[in-house]
Amino acid sequence: MQTRGILRKIFVWRARHIPPRQFLLITSLVVGVLSGLAAVLLKTSIHYLLQLLNTSVEINKSSLLYFALPLLGIILTALFVRFFVKDNISHGVSRILYAISKKNSLLKFHNNYSSMAASSLTIGFGGSVGAEAPIVLTGASLGSSLGKWLRLNYRDRTLLLGCGAAGAIAGIFQAPIAGVVFTLEVLMLDLSLSSLVPLLISSVTATIVAFFLMGKSFLFSFVLKETYAMIDIPFYILLGVFTGLISYYFTRITNTIEAGFASIKVNGLKIMTGGIILGIMIFIFPALYGEGYETISFLLNGEGNRILENSVLFSFVDQYALFLLYLALLIIFKVIAMATTTGAGGVGGIFAPSLFTGGVAGFFFSSLINGIPGVSLSSSNFTLAGMAGLMAGVMHAPLTGIFLIAEITGGYGLLIPLIITSTISYLTIMYFEPHSIYTKRLAKRGELITHDKDKAVLTLMNWKKYIEKDFSILHPEESLGQLVKKVSKSKRNIFPVLDDHKTILGIVSLDNIREIMFQHELYESTLVRDLMVMPRVFVYPDDRMETVLDKFRETIAWNLPVVDSGKYVGFISKSRIFAAYRKVLVDVT
Numbered sequence: 001m002q003t004r005g006i007l008r009k010i011f012v013w014r015a016r017h018i019p020p021r022q023f024l025l026i027t028s029l030v031v032g033v034l035s036g037l038a039a040v041l042l043k044t045s046i047h048y049l050l051q052l053l054n055t056s057v058e059i060n061k062s063s064l065l066y067f068a069l070p071l072l073g074i075i076l077t078a079l080f081v082r083f084f085v086k087d088n089i090s091h092g093v094s095r096i097l098y099a100i101s102k103k104n105s106l107l108k109f110h111n112n113y114s115s116m117a118a119s120s121l122t123i124g125f126g127g128s129v130g131a132e133a134p135i136v137l138t139g140a141s142l143g144s145s146l147g148k149w150l151r152l153n154y155r156d157r158t159l160l161l162g163c164g165a166a167g168a169i170a171g172i173f174q175a176p177i178a179g180v181v182f183t184l185e186v187l188m189l190d191l192s193l194s195s196l197v198p199l200l201i202s203s204v205t206a207t208i209v210a211f212f213l214m215g216k217s218f219l220f221s222f223v224l225k226e227t228y229a230m231i232d233i234p235f236y237i238l239l240g241v242f243t244g245l246i247s248y249y250f251t252r253i254t255n256t257i258e259a260g261f262a263s264i265k266v267n268g269l270k271i272m273t274g275g276i277i278l279g280i281m282i283f284i285f286p287a288l289y290g291e292g293y294e295t296i297s298f299l300l301n302g303e304g305n306r307i308l309e310n311s312v313l314f315s316f317v318d319q320y321a322l323f324l325l326y327l328a329l330l331i332i333f334k335v336i337a338m339a340t341t342t343g344a345g346g347v348g349g350i351f352a353p354s355l356f357t358g359g360v361a362g363f364f365f366s367s368l369i370n371g372i373p374g375v376s377l378s379s380s381n382f383t384l385a386g387m388a389g390l391m392a393g394v395m396h397a398p399l400t401g402i403f404l405i406a407e408i409t410g411g412y413g414l415l416i417p418l419i420i421t422s423t424i425s426y427l428t429i430m431y432f433e434p435h436s437i438y439t440k441r442l443a444k445r446g447e448l449i450t451h452d453k454d455k456a457v458l459t460l461m462n463w464k465k466y467i468e469k470d471f472s473i474l475h476p477e478e479s480l481g482q483l484v485k486k487v488s489k490s491k492r493n494i495f496p497v498l499d500d501h502k503t504i505l506g507i508v509s510l511d512n513i514r515e516i517m518f519q520h521e522l523y524e525s526t527l528v529r530d531l532m533v534m535p536r537v538f539v540y541p542d543d544r545m546e547t548v549l550d551k552f553r554e555t556i557a558w559n560l561p562v563v564d565s566g567k568y569v570g571f572i573s574k575s576r577i578f579a580a581y582r583k584v585l586v587d588v589t
Contacts, residue, residue, distance in 0.1 A: 032205025071275025073125025133349020240424025247393025274344020362386020
């Protein structure tokens, strides 16, 4: 009680002395520090765990331990999640989007640390996923938790959640602009001056914290060495189409494999199946081990042949055509390895796999074109453009792909090719798939919040909270006289007619009986069943808010009956829906 009193005094003092706008800027700075520290902690944990395994166990990429370690990592992750976390922590970005849409931007407290610990085990032991989604979930959770503790409203709490996500991306890549753009583009926060400044503060703060604590020693980075040639623009357009098609493959295969693993109900069988499949793929293609940034570095630095080191196929890949085949297989199997890791119980994201797949795709494309006499493309430039293109396609985030790669390279000399490739890739996948890999499941269930204010408000509304049940119930055998008595005691002008099993048989409207309700000679001879009419439509508990509004629009009714499994529940009122809409709109804007 004493603690609550102290906190109350702090909140009162803050409300009196610090304006809301300035207070939000201060809290965004705090979130930036926390998310930057979280990024450092996660990258450091993964780095030292990988180093520990490679030195103490003395494995190499052709040993059988290389086959077994990813399985061990998935087992440890699954045990941690099941017995310690006791909650599903996979698909971090999708969970953030769901929290914004349906949970008032509130994330569970364990998200502040659980995804970091779980992904460290998965990736540290060689799981073929990325650390970015777990750290984004961690940063978003830190912002959400701080907003909840400070008793901020939905709008400000959502902004702090976005600040945490932006800081996480900025910290792990040391790319502040990409962090802001990712939050606006992927998490679909509204772009306004009031939201942009806190996001910038968090991103820059997290970048400074990460750089101060670990420099660039654990981060993927590359200094642009070659400028692009205008004559190569048509090839960047083709690369955009190529990465767009691969993005479609990436999205479809990921969803298919994860759905297949979800159908396996025995966890032990799921883990063993996924671990063994992953181990076999990594044993054949060592480049699939871990996040894959080492492979990207090889490709960017003109050491493409090094990705074949310790591979069981190395002795066979000594020709140009076979090398291209090996690269194509890497593109195909990286997606399978990633989806197998997460489907079997590992924790990680698609950020690093999309960069890996895009980088290999760009290198493959340039190597293929360079086989044409008289053509000489920069393999490093096309590797970078491929990374941006695949990120744009898979995440439906072309700006994120453009600015992330531009910041990673330390300059914007490749900006035009990045824009071309990312835009074409995005347009290509949009032709086949209107939703990103993050939003597909939520959009299908109508749980995705968007930049469209009306749709955003409708997504946030839970219409079942506004069902009204204070209606007088009629039975079909009751007389007009009994009906009039109930009318005199009711404040409603609609009366549902139910049978003994609470099944709705029809409704009686006061407007329809107004002319006869005072004709006493009809009181005994006229029954309710003669007066009731069947509603044109019913509302069901699994209807989305947009569906409910469509039914109001079609019927021009002000009240619609709600039924569940054929049983009467109550009525939903258009006027009450509109009142709730106005309230939520105020909270959002």
